[in-house]
Amino acid sequence: MSAPAITVRNLNKSFGSLPVLKGLDLNLAPSRINFIIGQSGGGKSVLLKHLAGLLAPDQGEIWFDDRQMAGAAPADWRALRMRMAFLFQDGALFDSLSVGRNVAFPLWVQQRADWRAAGRKARERLEELDLAGAWDARPGELSAGERKRVALARALIMEPEILFFDEPTTGLDPLLSEQVDGLIGLTLARTRATVVVVSHDIAAALALADQVAMIHSGRIILEGSPETFRRSGEPAVRQFLAGDSEGPLGFLD
Amino acid sequence: MAAQSSIILTPVARLGALTLGALYHLGNYSLLLFRALASAFGPPWRLRGILRQMEAVGVESIFVVILTGLFTGGVFTLQVIYGFRLFAAESLVGPTVALAMCRELGPVLTALMVTGRVGSAMAAELGAMRVTEQIDALTVMAADPIKFLISPRIIAGLTMLPFLAAVADFTGILGGYAVAVAKGVDPGQFVGRIRDHVVLADVVNGLTKSGVFGLILTSVGCYMGYYSQGGAEGVGRAATGAVVISYVAILASDFLMTAVMF
Numbered sequence: 175m176s177a178p179a180i181t182v183r184n185l186n187k188s189f190g191s192l193p194v195l196k197g198l199d200l201n202l203a204p205s206r207i208n209f210i211i212g213q214s215g216g217g218k219s220v221l222l223k224h225l226a227g228l229l230a231p232d233q234g235e236i237w238f239d240d241r242q243m244a245g246a247a248p249a250d251w252r253a254l255r256m257r258m259a260f261l262f263q264d265g266a267l268f269d270s271l272s273v274g275r276n277v278a279f280p281l282w283v284q285q286r287a288d289w290r291a292a293g294r295k296a297r298e299r300l301e302e303l304d305l306a307g308a309w310d311a312r313p314g315e316l317s318a319g320e321r322k323r324v325a326l327a328r329a330l331i332m333e334p335e336i337l338f339f340d341e342p343t344t345g346l347d348p349l350l351s352e353q354v355d356g357l358i359g360l361t362l363a364r365t366r367a368t369v370v371v372v373s374h375d376i377a378a379a380l381a382l383a384d385q386v387a388m389i390h391s392g393r394i395i396l397e398g399s400p401e402t403f404r405r406s407g408e409p410a411v412r413q414f415l416a417g418d419s420e421g422p423l424g425f426l427d
Numbered sequence: 428m429a430a431q432s433s434i435i436l437t438p439v440a441r442l443g444a445l446t447l448g449a450l451y452h453l454g455n456y457s458l459l460l461f462r463a464l465a466s467a468f469g470p471p472w473r474l475r476g477i478l479r480q481m482e483a484v485g486v487e488s489i490f491v492v493i494l495t496g497l498f499t500g501g502v503f504t505l506q507v508i509y510g511f512r513l514f515a516a517e518s519l520v521g522p523t524v525a526l527a528m529c530r531e532l533g534p535v536l537t538a539l540m541v542t543g544r545v546g547s548a549m550a551a552e553l554g555a556m557r558v559t560e561q562i563d564a565l566t567v568m569a570a571d572p573i574k575f576l577i578s579p580r581i582i583a584g585l586t587m588l589p590f591l592a593a594v595a596d597f598t599g600i601l602g603g604y605a606v607a608v609a610k611g612v613d614p615g616q617f618v619g620r621i622r623d624h625v626v627l628a629d630v631v632n633g634l635t636k637s638g639v640f641g642l643i644l645t646s647v648g649c650y651m652g653y654y655s656q657g658g659a660e661g662v663g664r665a666a667t668g669a670v671v672i673s674y675v676a677i678l679a680s681d682f683l684m685t686a687v688m689f
């Protein structure tokens with residue numbers, strides 16, 4: 175199996191009376207780095223969770239190649255998730271496990287690998303991120319940046335075909351951001367996965383992405399190559415690129 | 428017009444919404460309980476997880492349960508001696524205390540103590556895992572969170588509560604014995620009459636009830652935490668809600684089971 179294209183059609187989602195996604199359409203290219211950018215609170219995490227089946231849409235379709243997954247049976251989602259990894263915004267490391275076991279966990283649970291074999295691979299991943307020293311630590315003892323990198327190591331251990339990253343570099347200093355960005359590029363080269371990165375880091379998006387989509391008011395207002403974005407005359411896009419506080423987006427944080 | 432009719436309609440609508448809400452939660456809870464029990468019996472076996480929960484529920488509760496048993500047995504005996512002296516039935520103090528402990532006080536008080544210790548902690552733990560997206564993380568790794576997080580806790584409750592209740596029964600009778608002897612009841616009579624009047628079924632039925640209580644307090648705690656919403660505040664609500672709901676469910680099911688069993 176090769177990395178799938180992901181297509182979203184007319185996705186709608188409200189929480190109570192708060193509409194977050196309003197008929198969103200999106201095309202994500204297979205075996206490419208796709209960035210989804212937009213303001214905080216704009217529904218980027220909500221969108222990503224729909225793609226992983228963690229939230230159910232009120233309406234709409236989510237296609238992985240030619241399979242429609244919105245409303246699919248739990249067993250179908252489970253099969254798809256064996257090919258998928260997800261980096262959560264705040265890491266979502268298991269507090270009750272050591273760092274080493276956290277990273278080894280997907281191997282252990284998905285391939286029934288024993289802890290020793292899974293641990294060898296986990297150590298390699300941690301070394302790539304200069305975190306071998308944190309092996310026995312508990313997630314609670316790490317800094318926010320370290321937690322994020324451990325979560326990244328955990329997401330990369332399976333070499334999945336579909337990779338979802340929710341703000342992988344938010345909260346990291348520039349040097350670490352660069353290291354993480356580099357690793358995302360490396361992973362793609364190694365696994366040819368369909369990578370979806372949610373970010374409000376516009377510079378990283380334009381530098382790294384093959385494809386960019388911008389979410390605003392619950393819809394995708396522009397998708398295309400980084401070049402398309404640089405040239406766009408759309409006011410909201412221009413404002414986001416320039417980081418201005420005045421414009422259709424309202425105040426930027 | 429709208430304002431007028433709402434004075435009448437609002438309470439009715441509220442009641443309707445409340446009933447629907449309760450029914451929804453009851454159905455959802457039953458489903459979770461069923462899935463937790465069904466998924467426990469199949470690979471990958473979660474033996475280590477179950478043992479850890481058995482330790483948290485059982486071993487770490489022993490001390491509280493011993494104290495509960497001793498004091499309950501003691502105070503109950505004080506009251507019984509007072510009452511029975513009125514009609515010279517002191518020889519029946521032993522069996523009265525033993526029957527009350529084994530059939531009722533041991534199982535119920537143990538369950539209430541463990542709810543406060545463990546049921547609320549389970550709600551808080553799972554609630555925190557929900558808020559910090561650890562439950563979502565398990566799901567995207569294709570690992571069933573119900574099997575990993577909830578099944579071991581329910582199994583631990585189901586198996587450890589009878590054990591704890593037995594400890595409470597025993598220490599309750601021990602506390603009663605100490606008080607009775609200090610109050611001048613004949614020690615031989617206290618023990619002898621227990622032998623005459625207490626049968627195995629009294630003990631076994633009590634322990635069976637406590638197994639059900641263990642199932643209730645762990646599954647309610649897990650349910651409240653697993654479906655908690657609204658950040659840290661929601662976690663707090665889940666923990667207190669788990670205690671209140673478990674208490675009511677334990678007392679109500681105790682009445683029902685006792686009516687059927689004894």
Ligand SMILES: Nc1ncnc2c1ncn2[C@@H]1O[C@H](COP(=O)(O)OP(=O)(O)O)[C@@H](O)[C@H]1O
Pocket residue numbers: 189194212213214215216217218219220221
């Ligand atoms: N589970 C939820 N329940 C209620 N509201 C939610 C939930 N998840 C997200 N929201 C709301 O949806 C909106 C978008 O959130 P999110 O997707 O996290 O934004 P971001 O683009 O910063 O990732 C926010 O207003 C948030 O409060």
Ligand SMILES: [Mg+2]
Pocket residue numbers: 215218219220263340341
């Ligand atoms: Mg977000």
